[in-house]
Amino acid sequence: MYVDAHIHLYAEEYDGIREEVLKRAVENDVDLILSVAEDSETSLKNLELLRMYREKYKIYIGIGIHPYTAINNPDDLERVVDLIAQHHDSIICIGEVGLDRKYNNSMKMWDKQVEAFETMIQLSKDLLKPLNIHSRRAAKDVLALLRKHDVREAYFHWYTDDEETLREIVEEEYFVGFTPALLTSKRIQRFTEIVPLTQVLTESDGPVRYYGPLENRMGEPMHTKLIVEKLAQLYEEDPIEVTIMIRENFKRLFRIQYG
Numbered sequence: 001m002y003v004d005a006h007i008h009l010y011a012e013e014y015d016g017i018r019e020e021v022l023k024r025a026v027e028n029d030v031d032l033i034l035s036v037a038e039d040s041e042t043s044l045k046n047l048e049l050l051r052m053y054r055e056k057y058k059i060y061i062g063i064g065i066h067p068y069t070a071i072n073n074p075d076d077l078e079r080v081v082d083l084i085a086q087h088h089d090s091i092i093c094i095g096e097v098g099l100d101r102k103y104n105n106s107m108k109m110w111d112k113q114v115e116a117f118e119t120m121i122q123l124s125k126d127l128l129k130p131l132n133i134h135s136r137r138a139a140k141d142v143l144a145l146l147r148k149h150d151v152r153e154a155y156f157h158w159y160t161d162d163e164e165t166l167r168e169i170v171e172e173e174y175f176v177g178f179t180p181a182l183l184t185s186k187r188i189q190r191f192t193e194i195v196p197l198t199q200v201l202t203e204s205d206g207p208v209r210y211y212g213p214l215e216n217r218m219g220e221p222m223h224t225k226l227i228v229e230k231l232a233q234l235y236e237e238d239p240i241e242v243t244i245m246i247r248e249n250f251k252r253l254f255r256i257q258y259g
């Protein structure tokens with residue numbers, strides 16, 4: 001039973017094939033799917049998807065403001081805060097939130113990102129909802145803010161920064177996500193020497209596309225099985241054991257109660 005801890009299921013790339021994607025996920029033993037949002041509009045779409053599919057599939061959602069939105073549409077922060085307050089019973093995480101140094105083209109822009117992220121951190125703590133974090137080229141900054149606010153529950157989705165910061169993330173007992181980039185990137189494969197399996201999650205980050213065996217295919221939950229197979233090989237563990245552990249990690253972090 002595989003898990004997809006970070007996907008954008010509302011993405012228009014899935015329009016017309018969304019139900020097929022979910023069916024394929026079930027057929028390939030993916031049973032926990034977490035769709036994160038980027039702004040108020042996609043947060044509302046997630047709420048709608050939850051209403052539509054929750055009876056049939058084990059879909060979970062997050063609401064959040066992506067650093068890209070924090071810069072390009074800063075007024076949206078207030079709407080996202082309202083949505084979280086209103087719908088906190090329907091979400092299992094605050095996300096996708098965080099910081100991105102790639103967008104850091106001015107000090108003012110950086111301040112907007114930090115303001116949005118700190119607002120999300122506060123909500124995460126008040127509502128006991130873990131953070132689903134974007135940290136591209138900014139993992140050190142993210143880590144500093146998590147420490148400043150004494151955050152205990154955080155997931156670094158698709159970690160790509162340096163190994164030294166990764167070691168500190170592991171020490172703080174945060175969770176770290178692997179995407180299908182693990183199949184082809186030696187650099188990311190080396191991260192498995194740092195992160196213990198008890199802190200690992202898998203994700204497609206769909207509809208992102210990857211190189212290697214998944215070339216030309218849109219990311220979807222069933223690809224998490226390939227990540228687990230690769231992890232089993234790298235950690236030299238039984239794939240079934242790895243699958244069970246990652247599923248337990250997901251349930252522990254996001255407080256999923258059932259079986």
Ligand SMILES: [Zn+2]
Nearest residue numbers: 006008096205
């Ligand atoms: Zn994402």
